[in-house]
Amino acid sequence: MELKELQQIGKEIGFFKIEALDTAKIRLLPEVRQMCSTDKCHMYGRNWSCPPACGTLEECGADIAGYTRGIIVQTKGELEDEFDGEGMMETEALHKEHFVEMHDRLKKEFPKLLSLGAGCCTRCAKCSYPDAPCRFPEKRFSSMEAYGMLVTQVCQDNGIEYYYGPGTITYTSCFFLE
Numbered sequence: 001m002e003l004k005e006l007q008q009i010g011k012e013i014g015f016f017k018i019e020a021l022d023t024a025k026i027r028l029l030p031e032v033r034q035m036c037s038t039d040k041c042h043m044y045g046r047n048w049s050c051p052p053a054c055g056t057l058e059e060c061g062a063d064i065a066g067y068t069r070g071i072i073v074q075t076k077g078e079l080e081d082e083f084d085g086e087g088m089m090e091t092e093a094l095h096k097e098h099f100v101e102m103h104d105r106l107k108k109e110f111p112k113l114l115s116l117g118a119g120c121c122t123r124c125a126k127c128s129y130p131d132a133p134c135r136f137p138e139k140r141f142s143s144m145e146a147y148g149m150l151v152t153q154v155c156q157d158n159g160i161e162y163y164y165g166p167g168t169i170t171y172t173s174c175f176f177l178e
């Protein structure tokens with residue numbers, strides 16, 4: 001499937017931007033995992049898709065090794081002002097919807113698809129971690145940060161903006177295709 005076709009699907013789903021991901025430039029950084037362990041997002045050690053349950057940085061590196069092709073996608077929202085928390089949460093939820101729909105569409109074309117989103121896995125209302133195994137290992141998704149990616153850096157390496165200026169909020173995810 002050509003990039004143009006992937007962009008068409010992404011646009012139909014609602015993404016603002018869909019570009020090729022240069023998998024050779026991806027770096028997994030211990031500093032990003034370090035940020036996870038400070039638990040600012042309150043998900044560290046609470047979800048199978050987040051550290052430490054998602055695996056060591058080396059294991060995450062092994063997961064993405066061998067992929068030669070991917071795409072990076074964004075959802076952009078408008079904010080009333082910089083304190084518009086509701087607008088931020090709405091855009092985040094919208095991005096998650098787009099992400100899950102794109103994952104389900106791409107999975108049919110790319111059986112080895114690896115999808116890395118923005119934020120932890122929210123397939124279940126409450127994650128079963130750590131009391132029981134993950135309910136949907138095939139559908140579980142981790143965040144780019146959980147895999148040690150600095151999202152600003154990944155955007156820069158792929159020639160796209162991370163931030164589109166005052167009054168906007170943007171969420172970024174990526175799909176490793178084949």
Ligand code: SF4
Pocket residue numbers: 047048049121122123124125126127128129133134135136137139140141
């Ligand atoms: S699929 Fe459910 S149990 Fe598995 S990581 Fe996601 S939220 Fe947790």
